[in-house]
Amino acid sequence: MSEAVAPVDQPLAGKRIVLGVCGGIAVYKSVELLRLLTKAGATVDVVMTRNAQEFVTPLTFQTLSGRPVHTELFNLYQEQEIGHISLADRADLFVVVPATANLIGKVAGGIADDLLSTALMATRSPVLYAPAMNVNMYENQVVQDNLARLCQRGATLVEPVCGSLACGWEGKGKLAPVEEIFERALWLLTSQDLAGExxxxxxxxxxxxxxxxxxxxxxxxxxxxxxxxxxxxxxxxxxxxxxxxxxxxxxxxxxxxxxxxxxxxxxxxxxxxxxxxxxxxxxxxxxxxPCQMAAQKLKKQQMAAPSxxxxxxxxxxxxxxxxxxxxxxxxxxxxxxxxxxxxxxxxxxxxxxxxxxxxxxxxxxxxxxxxxxxxxxxxxxxxxxxxxxxxxxxxxxxxxxxxxxxxxxxxxxxx
Structure with a gap:
């Protein structure tokens, strides 16, 4: 007789997520996020910028997602559906990890010059940004203004954390833990029927x-x-x-x-x-x-007849x-x-x-x-x-x- 298989949690079953990946050393952590999302049952389409491909190849994301990775704005196969529009329309949630200062600035300023920024402009789904960059760059007022503008427009931000950065600096700019990003994504895709309780x-x-x-x-x-x-x-x-x-x-x-x-x-x-x-x-x-706790450890000789x-x-x-x-x-x-x-x-x-x-x-x-x-x-x-x-x-x-x-x-x- 075969052993019973334990049930598996798939809270994202039936959900479609677009994962945008920008160029930065934290790219490898987006691979782990992809694994968590797919394990939870989500169908994930990955969009990579050209700079992101300098750190991790599209094949890695394709292997884990089981789906083609989207990299080019003008692709004859994708454009049968108008690729960036199709990506935007099919998403229940758009997640950008890591989100670079460049991508944040482009979307905040209304610039759409590659597949990822264009799809973000076209989507009507909730968008979650998880920035990762040098501490001085993150604290730059221009970057902060751009993030505030995105949040004012309804985006959700998972702020970076303090730590040792790849550039040698120490400070706030390290990508938030992948588990935290996953939890925020789950929140955004869960009915808020207990709000106010x-x-x-x-x-x-x-x-x-x-x-x-x-x-x-x-x-x-x-x-x-x-x-x-x-x-x-x-x-x-x-x-x-x-x-x-x-x-x-x-x-x-x-x-x-x-x-x-x-x-x-x-x-x-x-x-x-x-x-x-x-x-x-x-x-x-x-x-x-116990009616009374002993002040000191009870010794065996004191407990010959334990009561x-x-x-x-x-x-x-x-x-x-x-x-x-x-x-x-x-x-x-x-x-x-x-x-x-x-x-x-x-x-x-x-x-x-x-x-x-x-x-x-x-x-x-x-x-x-x-x-x-x-x-x-x-x-x-x-x-x-x-x-x-x-x-x-x-x-x-x-x-x-x-x-x-x-x-x-x-x-x-x-x-």
């Missing part, structure tokens, strides 16, 4: 200290909560992520507050709660903590639900038996709008796993069983339900 999401485990080197905890990796935070941010929400100890990087554009214990998580949640309009409690909070007095940790979800107001509140139920029974009880007892239940003993649904198999229980009694999905896909499915609930509330409130 402030999501408070908790993630990861908590640690309850026994002594300075030991603690009680669980196997939660934080992957689900972080996926929710990232997905909500891309859909336009302001996001505060309260996270227990994890090895995960902060999602782009998310306000991350790191905590360790359940008490610290409660304090961070209550501090953020007044501003939140949506709450998703995805953290796996320890249920118990640890425990007390309950604060019930964060109950405290959130107690001051719920107009907020939508979602909980998670990670169970090993009687899944729906336990989840339904938690949903009703804590007055939640939704609860996401999963059996962590099921293959593909446990902690530290890239996928999840969940059932979404609604306060009105409905239960939706989802197939095995990536946690990214589960996050969007859950956010879809919250958007639908918010819309229904708006309809119900109409006189």
């Amino acid at each position: 402030h999501l408070l999401v908790t993630a990861g485990p908590t640690r309850e200290r026994i002594d300075p080197v030991r603690y009680l905890s669980n196997d939660s990796s934080g992957l689900m909560g972080y996926a929710l935070a990232r997905a909500a941010r891309q859909r336009g929400a302001q996001v505060t992520l309260v996270s227990g100890p994890t090895a995960l990087p902060a999602p782009l554009g998310v306000n991350l507050r790191r905590v360790e214990s359940a008490a610290q998580m409660l304090d961070a949640v209550l501090a953020t709660l007044p501003a939140a309009t949506l709450v998703i409690k995805a953290a796996a909070v320890a249920d118990y903590r 640890l007095a425990l007390e309950k940790t604060p019930d964060i979800l109950s405290q959130i639900a107690a001051c719920k107001g107009d907020r939508l509140v979602v909980g998670f139920a990670a169970e090993t038996e009687r899944l729906l029974e336990h989840a339904r009880d938690k949903l009703e007892r804590k007055g939640l709008d939704l609860i996401v239940a999963n059996d962590v003993t099921q293959a593909g649904a446990g902690f530290e796993c890239a996928t999840n198999i969940v059932q979404i229980l609604h306060a009105d009694g409905r239960c939706e069983a989802l197939p095995c999905l990536t946690k990214w896909a589960v996050a969007h499915a859950l956010l879809d339900r919250l958007v639908a609930l918010r819309c229904q509330r708006a309809v119900d409130s109409q006189p």
Whole structure:
């Protein structure tokens, strides 16, 4: 029997992106961006300037995109469709990486003298520029004025970062991380249906200290909560992520507050709660903590007959639900038996709008796993069983339900 294939996230499936590549040492990073875009399911057409071809050959981009690379304004084959117009019309998004001072200046000044600048003039799609150049060039007022002009016309800018530059200078001019450029592209191609919402999401485990080197905890990796935070941010929400100890990087554009214990998580949640309009409690909070933490490491000889007095940790979800107001509140139920029974009880007892239940003993649904198999229980009694999905896909499915609930509330409130 063949092994089951894990689902793959392709958030850009069906999207067409034009990637414009200018001449600069950062050209090689646009190759990595192309790989991320195609892996996410996008169809990518690459347009290279003549100077860009001095650094990387068109064959490299053609191999990775699986499509011909566009280099010339006047090409008999391309001009059967009027090449630059066809490129402009087919794009859901136009990305220029790296964007040089020359290209920025031409487009800002209305000059179209090659294929890339001409296609940019003709496109009606969103345009994302990621500049990379010498620090003195970037800080030149002419370049800054040109960038401001492009942004005033609706373009999106991913600013360069500070670092060591190929020219030997140190300063702001280094291409932004490719992952950040990819995230911005994803934002521009994602419906902003959570704009105006402030999501408070908790993630990861908590640690309850026994002594300075030991603690009680669980196997939660934080992957689900972080996926929710990232997905909500891309859909336009302001996001505060309260996270227990994890090895995960902060999602782009998310306000991350790191905590360790359940008490610290409660304090961070209550501090953020007044501003939140949506709450998703995805953290796996320890249920118990030692009544007293030892000031020093407990030695084996002191623990010949180990006995640890425990007390309950604060019930964060109950405290959130107690001051719920107009907020939508979602909980998670990670169970090993009687899944729906336990989840339904938690949903009703804590007055939640939704609860996401999963059996962590099921293959593909446990902690530290890239996928999840969940059932979404609604306060009105409905239960939706989802197939095995990536946690990214589960996050969007859950956010879809919250958007639908918010819309229904708006309809119900109409006189």
